[in-house]
Amino acid sequence: MDFDLLHAKAKSDCEALLKDDSIKVRVSALSDNSAGAAVLGAFESGLKNSGLTAAIIRAGSMGYYAMEPLVTIEMPGHPGLVYPNVDEAMADKLIREYLIGGDPCIDTAWYSLGPDTFDTLPRASDLPLFRVQQRIALKNCGMIDPERIESSIVGGRGYSGLSRALEMGPEQVIRQLSESGLRSRGGAGYPTAQKWELTARTQSGEKIVVCNAVDADPRARTARLLLESDPHRVLEGLLIAAFAVGADRCIVCVDQARTTALRRLERAISRMRDFVLPGDSTPGCGFSTDIQVRPVQDGLAAGEETALLRTLEGRQAMPYLREPYPVERGLGGKPTLIQNIETLADVAAVFQESSQYFSSIGTSRSTGTKIVTLTDSAMGPCTIEVPFGTSLRQILTSTGAASENDAIKAVQLGGALGSYWSGDALDSPLDFDAVAKAGAIIGSGTIDVVASTACMVRETARTMAYTHSQSCGQCVFCREGTLQMADILKSIEDGQGTPQDLTLLKELGEQMQVGCICGLGRNASNPVLSALTLFQSDFDSHVQGLPCLAGSESGAAKE
């Protein structure tokens, strides 16, 4: 497989995109943003009626959901301009006043691309939102058409990493991955190359790679964003993994409710087969692998890797105790490499760029970047990608989720199973080891800001009730522990708690950390234990019958 040949083949379909003298209009939006299709239609018909020729790109979301549809216009001789919240009327205005009249309507633009700009308009590089980010896994999200493989190849160098990997051979691929320092993004950060090496070494007639592309945490958006906006990047990482470990089968597990993600992934697989790997194998390297898509249910327990394997075997989605590890005996007893979707997107980046490039980003022991979703910010919920080593405070101030002087109470990192962070801890550099040392998790990368007026008894009571609803019920400590903790917290919230209840909460929480089979039960008490440490006075005032010092407003509504 020769990427230059692939690029040349794709290029003929993207001529207008590559010409310096053509107008380019890109409409970026999440699939359920109904205005996205309307705005796209307005540009298509408006440009046709005006007689102007332009390349129009229907892109996926960039992750700035409340600002979408985002329209980027690149006019020859002008810097690229990005307009937020464009509707049909605005699309008409941009055609009339900018594309025909030459007035770029600067007052409605958000920022400009590249080094040049207009007097009153910031460049992307001037904005904290972009300065804090380094987009590797999300690089093409919102930039390319996710339904056209040509757009991925020409606009995002899609499959150039696979081409390099196939030239290297499996052993060299694993060595390069090891040099990149990539750690798996789905859990505690196990070195990805070690997992691949173990799978590669296992002698077996059949090996399988499973991509966990489910956002188990309902407020995380990583899987959805990648699948809807850049499914080819995920496929590229998956193919590299299959090649390196010698897998004949790949399965991508997608949340059954994400119909657009499922459709785009199916289409991407079909186009990849025709375009990138025609036939059953790649001439010269003997590599062939089958790829299936499996819609599965979401949920905290169902997303655990052993539960996912049981789902794929047609059994109830219940985690089981390892060993044996799936890399030795997984799906149907066969060696199975399970990789989180973000890890595979990073794999594609390692081979599209280089292991040195990847390892130069982040910290020495947590290389690369992390995708995080803020459940609220100055622009509503958003998904961004930051280098490891960035602090939570930098993320909060850059996205406007909190200004430097805002009296926020805490941040919950990692979704419903995540600990609370506050005060100076918000300035700690984010990396796997620092987070683990603090007894916390990065988990889904979800970041909830808790307002200064929030009551932590109420916050934790809601979170624990949700976690209990997600327990599969197999372990007594998880099934009964989450129920007991939720009940105790509710009774404290209702003014019926006692000081002994606080001791009991702590004891229960600590026992759950060691007595459960999977990460759900082991991490379920993180929010309560961290809140008891950081905000003891909130709990004390409730059990002493004093008015709640925190007030009645909740900072982070739970689903």
Ligand code: SF4
């Ligand atoms: S810890 Fe909870 S979710 Fe995990 S296996 Fe045990 S009961 Fe099920």
